[in-house]
Amino acid sequence: MSDVLHPHIxxxxxxxxxxxxxxxxxxxxxATHGVFQNILELDGERIxxxxxTVGYIHRAxxxxxxxxxxxxxxxxxxxxxxxxxxxxxMGWHLTCEKLLGVKTPKRVDYLRIIIMELARIxxxxxxxxxxxxxxxxxxxxxxxxxxxxxxxxxxEEVCGSRLxxxxxxIGGFERNFTNTAFEKLxxxxxxxxxxxxxxxxxxxxxxIFMERTIACGxxxxxxxxxxxxxxxxxxxxxxxxxxRVHTPYSSYEDFQFEIPVGTTxxxxxxxxxxxxxxxxxxxxxxxxxxxxxxxxxxxxxxYHADAPEYYLPEKKDVYTKMEALIxxxxxxxxxxxxxxxxxxxxxxxxxGELGFYLISDGGRTPYRLHFRRxxxxxxxAYPEIVKGAMLSDAIVTxxxxxxxxxxxxx
Amino acid sequence: MLTNEHxxxxxxxKFGDALTxxxxxxxxxxxxxxxxxxxxxxxxxxxxAELRFQFLTDLQAVHYPDDKGRELAVVYHLHNxxxxxxxxxxxxxxxxxxxxxxxxxxxxxxxxxxRETYDFFGVNFIGHPNLKRVLNVDEMDYFPMRKExxxxxxxxxxxxxxxxxxxxxxx
Numbered sequence: 116m117s118d119v120l121h122p123h124i125x126x127x128x129x130x131x132x133x134x135x136x137x138x139x140x141x142x143x144x145x146a147t148h149g150v151f152q153n154i155l156e157l158d159g160e161r162i163x164x165x166x167x168t169v170g171y172i173h174r175a176x177x178x179x180x181x182x183x184x185x186x187x188x189x190x191x192x193x194x195x196x197x198x199x200x201x202x203x204x205m206g207w208h209l210t211c212e213k214l215l216g217v218k219t220p221k222r223v224d225y226l227r228i229i230i231m232e233l234a235r236i237x238x239x240x241x242x243x244x245x246x247x248x249x250x251x252x253x254x255x256x257x258x259x260x261x262x263x264x265x266x267x268x269x270x271e272e273v274c275g276s277r278l279x280x281x282x283x284x285i286g287g288f289e290r291n292f293t294n295t296a297f298e299k300l301x302x303x304x305x306x307x308x309x310x311x312x313x314x315x316x317x318x319x320x321x322x323i324f325m326e327r328t329i330a331c332g333x334x335x336x337x338x339x340x341x342x343x344x345x346x347x348x349x350x351x352x353x354x355x356x357x358x359r360v361h362t363p364y365s366s367y368e369d370f371q372f373e374i375p376v377g378t379t380x381x382x383x384x385x386x387x388x389x390x391x392x393x394x395x396x397x398x399x400x401x402x403x404x405x406x407x408x409x410x411x412x413x414x415x416x417x418y419h420a421d422a423p424e425y426y427l428p429e430k431k432d433v434y435t436k437m438e439a440l441i442x443x444x445x446x447x448x449x450x451x452x453x454x455x456x457x458x459x460x461x462x463x464x465x466x467g468e469l470g471f472y473l474i475s476d477g478g479r480t481p482y483r484l485h486f487r488r489x490x491x492x493x494x495x496a497y498p499e500i501v502k503g504a505m506l507s508d509a510i511v512t513x514x515x516x517x518x519x520x521x522x523x524x525x
Numbered sequence: 526m527l528t529n530e531h532x533x534x535x536x537x538x539k540f541g542d543a544l545t546x547x548x549x550x551x552x553x554x555x556x557x558x559x560x561x562x563x564x565x566x567x568x569x570x571x572x573x574a575e576l577r578f579q580f581l582t583d584l585q586a587v588h589y590p591d592d593k594g595r596e597l598a599v600v601y602h603l604h605n606x607x608x609x610x611x612x613x614x615x616x617x618x619x620x621x622x623x624x625x626x627x628x629x630x631x632x633x634x635x636x637x638x639x640r641e642t643y644d645f646f647g648v649n650f651i652g653h654p655n656l657k658r659v660l661n662v663d664e665m666d667y668f669p670m671r672k673e674x675x676x677x678x679x680x681x682x683x684x685x686x687x688x689x690x691x692x693x694x695x696x
Contacts, residue, residue: 170660177645178669182676213551340580340606343634354606361609457550459583459602459613470583472602487583487602495637524660 135163138506142171146510148245149520153497153509160506165498169491173524180484184449185211185285186427188484193279195488196522199238199465200280201230201270206462209364210471211285214458217422222410223287224366225403226418229300230273230282231365231462232396232403236307237266238465239347239389239396242517246386247318249514250327255317262310265303272296286426287419297404304401311393318386325383332500332512333381342496345489346467348516351388352380358463369406370399382515424451449479466490466517490516491523527608529554532576539569544614554612563599563616564626570603570612571631578603578612581628584638586646588620590672596620599648601628618648620671627653645670 141152150171156163176191183191192203205227212219219227240263244256267277272295274282283289318324334344339352349356355374359367375391377384410417419426427446432439445451455477461470467489476482493516501509532554536544544566546557558566570578583602590596595617604611618625627650628635639650640659647668650656658665667674 170658170662173660175669178674178676338633341633343581343632343638356606361606457555459551459553459611461582468582470602472583472585472600474587483587485583485585491637491641492634495634 134158140509142168146249146513148514149518149523151494151518151520151523153513155506155509157506162501162504162506162509165501165509167494167497169494169520169523171524172520176525177484177486180481182480184447184479185425185453185481186447186449188481189283190279190281192486193281194521195486195525196238196465196469196490196519197278198241198519199234200278201234201282202238202462202464203469204280204282205231205365206460206464206469206471208283208285209462210458210460210473211425212420213460214454214456214473214475215285215422215425216454217286217420217425219286219365219420220414220417221366222407222414222417223419225369225406226288226292227283227365228367228370228403229400229407230270232400233266233269233300233303235396235463235465236393237263238517239393242466242514243318243386243389244314245514246328246382246511247324249511250324252317252321252324255314258317259310259314262303262307265299265307269296269299269303272299284419284426286422287417289427291416291418300400300404304397304404308397311390311397315390319390327508327511328382328386328515330379331382331508332504332515333379334496334500335380338496338499339380339493342499343492344467344496345493346464346517347388347392348380348385348467348493350374351377351384353378358461358468362461364460364462370402372399382511385515453477453479461487464489466519466522467493486525488522488525490518491525494518494523527575527605527610529610529612532610532612535573535576536566536569540566555614556612557615557617560599560616560618560625563601564628564631566614567601567603567628567631576605577607578605580604580606581632581634581638582611584628584635584642586642586648586670588646588671590620592617594619597623597646597648599625599642620647623648624651625649626651627656629653644668647671 136157138155138157140155141147142150152168154166180188180191189204189207192207193200195203240259244259247255270280271277272293274280334352336352336354339349353376355376357374360374372395375388377388428439428442433443453475455475457474459470459472461468469489470487472485473481474483501512529549533547543562544556544558548555570576582604585600587598588596597618597620599616602613616625625648627639637659639653642648643650643656644658644661645668
């Protein structure tokens with residue numbers, strides 16, 4: 116570390132020239148995987164200091180949300196962490212349900228868990244394969260894409276869209292899962308384990324990959340906690356904090372799964388933790404699917420809570436019945452009763468604890484809505500993590516932290 | 526096992542009447558602290574062997590323009606990860622002199638959260654190492670999340686939105 120403080124280039128006494136090089140990494144450099152800038156001071160190829168700049172795609176969601184009724188906020192949450200938007204949507208619905216006192220049936224909870232865990236897999240898949248790309252292995256990335264595609268097809272079957280999903284309603288889903296959705300899910304459960312195994316074979320004991328990621332961008336558990344790390348990045352540092360276990364939501368308490376943890380908090384541990392979490396997610400999906408299949412009779416058709424004041428009426432009724440049409444408009448325009456109160460609800464997002472802090476004054480829109488975006492909070496540790504590292508390590512660290520510009524900038 | 530009741534008793538024992546408005550909306554212990562005590566309260570919650578609120582989950586502000594003298598509320602969400610219990614506390618400040626002590630000495634994570642709060646509400650965090658805007662441009666001369674800045678009127682007609690698929694020749 117001492118050579119960082121004493122740059123290699125020795126200039127003559129009294130020279131006014133700088134001994135270090137300033138490099139603008141980003142905001143639109145392909146290696147940053149998102150719109151954010153880092154102003155790096157380099158001594159040769161070593162990083163002396165880094166200054167991250169964020170906010171390039173700030174879209175004022177919190178301000179916009181102050182004018183929107185609850186349902187119209189769901190599409191805003193899509194655009195936070197767009198690699199796993201269903202988790203954000205569900206988190207928002209859970210927040211509303213907590214405020215409104217809507218109790219969801221078990222089958223809805225399990226279906227939600229299937230969708231959320233699929234989203235987690237797609238999120239981790241992108242992150243880990245991008246770490247592969249940044250260390251020089253493109254194959255894994257292209258190989259796993261077809262299974263992210265399959266996950267997107269499942270979303271499409273359920274809600275009609277793929278990336279920014281706007282999935283679900285307050286109290287449940289917009290429609291029951293179709294048979295095609297379950298068939299695709301079965302296909303995923305059948306084929307994906309072999310693919311994930313192969314993906315692991317490609318990277319986990321790969322000499323180049325190990326050399327590039329071990330001891331690259333490490334952080335201690337203590338520093339990680341102080342920096343507000345959550346999610347896989349915190350667990351890679353050795354802290355077993357997982358919102359799904361600590362504050363279970365959507366019936367996560369009914370499931371058996373492990374929290375994988377690392378020790379050093381470096382890029383390799385983060386990679387391992389994410390891979391293990393994908394195995395755990397697979398197991399959770401299998402358990403949830405089994406539980407869903409166990410429902411019999413009328414219960415097997417339940418896909419939303421009985422909350423007519425907040426759950427949108429069925430489309431066929433909206434088009435044919437006056438009452439349903441009125442309720443549809445009332446709900447969409449936010450003319451239904453919303454209690455006063457303040458709620459904090461968090462979910463385990465793709466990259467950490469995604470929190471929603473909602474203050475309602477009883478009006479049709481939130482008085483204040485704040486999103487706790489995990490990567491905005493942990494990105495501030497970046498200068499400390501990369502100090503003294505090589506430039507190429509900084510790139511790997513950047514992708515290994517799973518930074519999503521949309522989430523960082525709201 | 527740590528309970529809301531126990532936390533409240535410990536806080537009252539330490540700070541007496543200074544802490545007010547204890548409540549438990551949706552199960553989370555919530556209270557108010559005077560703004561010059563915010564650091565002392567946080568330090569106590571951090572250091573106490575039983576309380577150990579050592580994780581700052583969230584920090585943000587709320588603007589109440591009608592509440593004269595206490596227009597801005599800074600809201601802290603703290604988490605005790607060992608006992609898995611969360612609390613929330615608020616500090617109110619006037620908008621003319623929105624000075625609140627920074628929490629960056631205790632939590633590194635407060636750095637950007639306070640910058641964001643400054644950026645959007647103009648809360649001046651005393652002692653912050655680098656208090657400048659984080660998401661908005663540096664040249665901005667107002668604090669956009671304050672309630673006096675309404676969103677654009679959706680029914681306005683004087684704006685040329687042709688490039689965005691509204692108005693113009695397609696109207």
